Amino acid sequence: MIIVMKSGSPSAEIERVSQELRSWDITPEKCVGQHKVVIGLVGDTAEIDTRQIQNLSPFIEQVIRVKQPFKRASKEFRYREPSEVVVPTPNGPVTFGQNHPLVIVAGPCSVENEEMIVETARGVRAAGAQFLRGGAYKPRSSPYAFQGHGESALGLLGKAREATGLGIITEVMDTADLEKVAAVADVVQIGARNMQNFSLLKKVGATLKPVLLKRGLSATIEEWLMAAEYILASGNPNVILCERGIRTFDRQYTRNTLDLSVVPVLRSLTHLPIMIDPSHATGFSEYVPSMAMAAIAAGADSLMIEVHPNPAKALSDGPQSLTLEGFEQLMLELAPLGKFFGRWAKPPFATATPKFASISSTASI
Known part of the structure; x- marks a missing residue:
């Protein structure tokens, strides 16, 4: 599962969202792209409703489930931005x-x-x-x-x-x-x-x-x-x-x-x-x-x-x-x-x- 933050989201808000997710026994991994920040969620997210995450912050643009078994390697994990x-x-x-x-x-x-x-x-x-x-x-x-x-x-x-x-x-x-x-x-x-x-x-x-x-x-x-x-x-x-x-x-x-x-x-x-x-x-x-x-x-x-x-x-x-x-x-x-x-x-x-x-x-x- 990944969280796409809106362009211009304050770094303090991104950290607050990440800290909240850690309390759910999920590991957030921040990926900084050219235009947006994406937070990848690693752990058991199957039972989490995407709406729960969406309600964490008004700066969250989108919550996407990664369907592939290779989570971090998947294209969605970086919101379709190629890695370098x-x-x-x-x-x-x-x-x-x-x-x-x-x-x-x-x-x-x-x-x-x-x-x-x-x-x-x-x-x-x-x-x-x-x-x-x-x-x-x-x-x-x-x-x-x-x-x-x-x-x-x-x-x-x-x-x-x-x-x-x-x-x-x-x-x-x-x-x-x-x-x-x-x-x-x-x-x-x-x-x-x-x-x-x-x-x-x-x-x-x-x-x-x-x-x-x-x-x-x-x-x-x-x-x-x-x-x-x-x-x-x-x-x-x-x-x-x-x-x-x-x-x-x-x-x-x-x-x-x-x-x-x-x-x-x-x-x-x-x-x-x-x-x-x-x-x-x-x-x-x-x-x-x-x-x-x-x-x-x-x-x-x-x-x-x-x-x-x-x-x-x-x-x-x-x-x-x-x-x-x-x-x-x-x-x-x-x-x-x-x-x-x-x-x-x-x-x-x-x-x-x-x-x-x-x-x-x-x-x-």
């Missing part, structure tokens, strides 16, 4: 949200060594990325596959940030590692395989660190949003949803199936920002540019692109990784489309003249 996740980085704050420029996240699947991760960070920064992604801890289907270098890789991500000023996005797999990961990461990633690790979701929610929540391999949209609800219910409003492809029938020609229809569906259901990961979704670098363009057209707020200096020698996910040259070319191709949809702003630290501007997209991936 503002992430401080050494290069300045970056905002994920529907009314902001597209945020580009790029980097390798795994952090392999210092030279590789710093080279990648410099390359993607020069092309216009705002965040470096790289795995220190890697969940793998096979116990014999490369699992990441762990804590030592976190230190290398820190060096890449020092060298470039990029924000860092990296995955946490275990609550025991959360403190170490959160000390380095500007955004903590919950991977697809941990989407319903509820103990981890609660712990991450308690940190208040921005969270990137990837959709599970076979998760429904409601299951995904309910996972986000765990983080939000723990007190952390800074959640970004990431579609990275779901498992369907065909595993021969693509790694997963990119569900681009999820963008308009989520827009109708939630206020949270939306990221698309075409690299994991397709599994092959040659399909990434087309799906990245389609994601922009669909209305995504952010893209996560896998990039490696030498994909043929990558320790994990080489086939889906763009080269540094390929990523730079992709950014050149995305720019006109992003500008057309009003979602593109050249970062102040992007190179003025791209190093690989003459390389064709086909040759570079």
